[in-house]
Amino acid sequence: MGIDIGSVYSKGVITKENELSVFHVILSGGNYRTAAERVRQELLKRVNLTQDDIANTVGAGCGAGNVYFASHRASDIVCTARGVNSMFPSARVVIEVAGQSSKVMRINKQGLVANFVISEKCAAGSGWFIEVIANVLRIDLEDFGPLSLKSKNPIAFSTGCAVFGESEAVTRVAEGIPKEDIAAGVNKALADKISSLTKKIGLEEPCVISGGGALNIGLIKALEHGLNVQLLVAPQPQITAALGAALLARMKVKGADLGK
Amino acid sequence: MYFAGVDIGSTMTKIVVTGTNHTVLSSIKGPTGPEHRQLANEVMEMALERADLQLDDISYVVATGYGRLNVPFADRQITELTCHARGVSSLFPTVRTAIDIGGQDAKCMRITDGKLVDFVMNDKCAAGTGRFLEIIAATLGVKVEELGEVSAKSTKKLQISSFCTIFAQQEIVTRLSDGESLEDILAGLHDALASRVAGLARKLKIEPDVVLTGGVAKNAGIVKAMKANLGCELLIPEDPLLTGALGAAILAKEYSLEAMAKGEPSPAKPRRLEKATFFK
Numbered sequence: 001m002g003i004d005i006g007s008v009y010s011k012g013v014i015t016k017e018n019e020l021s022v023f024h025v026i027l028s029g030g031n032y033r034t035a036a037e038r039v040r041q042e043l044l045k046r047v048n049l050t051q052d053d054i055a056n057t058v059g060a061g062c063g064a065g066n067v068y069f070a071s072h073r074a075s076d077i078v079c080t081a082r083g084v085n086s087m088f089p090s091a092r093v094v095i096e097v098a099g100q101s102s103k104v105m106r107i108n109k110q111g112l113v114a115n116f117v118i119s120e121k122c123a124a125g126s127g128w129f130i131e132v133i134a135n136v137l138r139i140d141l142e143d144f145g146p147l148s149l150k151s152k153n154p155i156a157f158s159t160g161c162a163v164f165g166e167s168e169a170v171t172r173v174a175e176g177i178p179k180e181d182i183a184a185g186v187n188k189a190l191a192d193k194i195s196s197l198t199k200k201i202g203l204e205e206p207c208v209i210s211g212g213g214a215l216n217i218g219l220i221k222a223l224e225h226g227l228n229v230q231l232l233v234a235p236q237p238q239i240t241a242a243l244g245a246a247l248l249a250r251m252k253v254k255g256a257d258l259g260k
Numbered sequence: 261m262y263f264a265g266v267d268i269g270s271t272m273t274k275i276v277v278t279g280t281n282h283t284v285l286s287s288i289k290g291p292t293g294p295e296h297r298q299l300a301n302e303v304m305e306m307a308l309e310r311a312d313l314q315l316d317d318i319s320y321v322v323a324t325g326y327g328r329l330n331v332p333f334a335d336r337q338i339t340e341l342t343c344h345a346r347g348v349s350s351l352f353p354t355v356r357t358a359i360d361i362g363g364q365d366a367k368c369m370r371i372t373d374g375k376l377v378d379f380v381m382n383d384k385c386a387a388g389t390g391r392f393l394e395i396i397a398a399t400l401g402v403k404v405e406e407l408g409e410v411s412a413k414s415t416k417k418l419q420i421s422s423f424c425t426i427f428a429q430q431e432i433v434t435r436l437s438d439g440e441s442l443e444d445i446l447a448g449l450h451d452a453l454a455s456r457v458a459g460l461a462r463k464l465k466i467e468p469d470v471v472l473t474g475g476v477a478k479n480a481g482i483v484k485a486m487k488a489n490l491g492c493e494l495l496i497p498e499d500p501l502l503t504g505a506l507g508a509a510i511l512a513k514e515y516s517l518e519a520m521a522k523g524e525p526s527p528a529k530p531r532r533l534e535k536a537t538f539f540k
Contacts, residue, residue, distance in 0.1 A: 123424045123425075132426070161425075162424070162426050
């Protein structure tokens with residue numbers, strides 16, 4: 001079992017050997033320990049198993065310490081790399097767009113992380129920026145990407161800050177600018193930040209995008225345009241790290257040394 | 261002769277009307293608001309009324325600040341950096357470093373003999389500006405004007421680890437639920453803002469005397485935190501919001517005298533108090 005407690009969503013996965021059996025995603029809420037417990041219960045219920053059937057559990061994410069039933073903790077970077085490697089063994093660069101951070105990592109063919117950069121100081125460099133603007137535009141997150149693709153004139157945000165960006169979006173709405181142009185503008189702004197992060201690591205194909213941001217088709221297109229690359233999109237991109245955590249849990253059972 | 265400086269900031273609009281010897285005859289501060297582009301004339305009317313003057317009595321009007329292009333009755337637009345530097349030097353002739361924390365930006369200026377010689381500014385990120393405090397105050401349900409007073413009761417040093425305003429907003433909710441006190445959290449936030457601005461200021465060489473201006477300078481908690489972060493004393497004007505408008509009025513006088521020395525009329529042409537119409 002792998003449990004990834006993120007700042008916004010908590011994700012869980014059960015694998016049978018190396019195959020995904022079931023996954024579950026919930027909002028983390030204020031209490032990470034409760035979130036971990038809820039994810040575990042739902043996972044077990046869905047595949048009709050009990051805790052005794054689980055050979056090992058690894059916790060990941062910013063709330064990894066709250067996965068009290070895990071034998072090990074692993075960083076979400078290590079887990080994401082592992083998860084991506086299981087789906088795309090040839091992947092060399094992984095772009096992870098999460099709720100409160102973005103990470104770009106370079107991985108080898110064993111799924112080990114060679115190098116990474118992380119942006120976690122600024123909401124405008126994370127999926128949170130999209131949430132803020134979706135809220136201004138009063139549209140659901142799942143509609144954000146498709147809507148933005150309809151834009152012919154994406155607005156250029158004059159700021160790199162989510163707080164100022166929110167005010168700017170409000171002004172543009174008041175000016176009668178179509179929602180799709182604002183949504184496309186935000187995707188472009190976030191894609192620009194992630195592109196420059198990616199260039200620090202050095203782009204190499206195949207390049208995979210994962211994390212909740214990969215559910216936003218508009219962001220993917222903007223990134224592909226900005227980086228001039230075709231991205232591979234992780235299926236169920238939110239659970240990549242949880243899947244990696246479950247795979248690490250299995251490796252541990254098979255005798256690998258994961259440290260603490 | 262009378263002169264006026266109009267400073268349209270992102271958050272507040274300030275107007276100063278002066279006489280020949282820089283005496284302030286009237287000053288006014290009001291929220292800029294979303295319609296600021298059309299409001300300069302109304303604020304000017306109030307300022308004139310207080311000074312018991314007509315617009316034609318004013319020899320020269322200088323507009324400054326982020327909205328300076330939206331003042332159709334101004335004779336000249338001058339950047340806020342120049343106006344701040346001039347306003348601060350007139351109040352504190354010994355100033356070498358001026359730090360202005362505004363509603364949506366922060367500026368640090370090096371001043372030599374009353375002239376701006378170098379500056380750094382942050383207008384890209386809400387952290388380290390008045391906006392940070394506004395958002396935090398709203399989150400905590402405390403009035404912005406009361407933040408300083410509340411933070412003064414803090415008994416414990418608490419570090420706010422988030423840089424981003426949005427993440428800090430979330431962090432304080434967590435801190436409150438962890439049982440930390442409002443006073444300690446506020447003091448921690450003041451320290452976070454001060455360290456951000458001090459970091460900006462250190463890109464310049466900080467030399468005394470150091471003057472702190474802008475609306476944020478009215479917050480005693482920030483003043484204390486800034487002193488601690490910079491490791492020096494700070495001079496604060498009686499009304500820290502007005503230095504830009506004051507500097508604009510002083511520059512208005514200089515331009516007016518210059519025009520008259522060349523034999524040109526001042527005011528150059530009849531003016532009307534009207535709304536800016538070039539923006540919808």
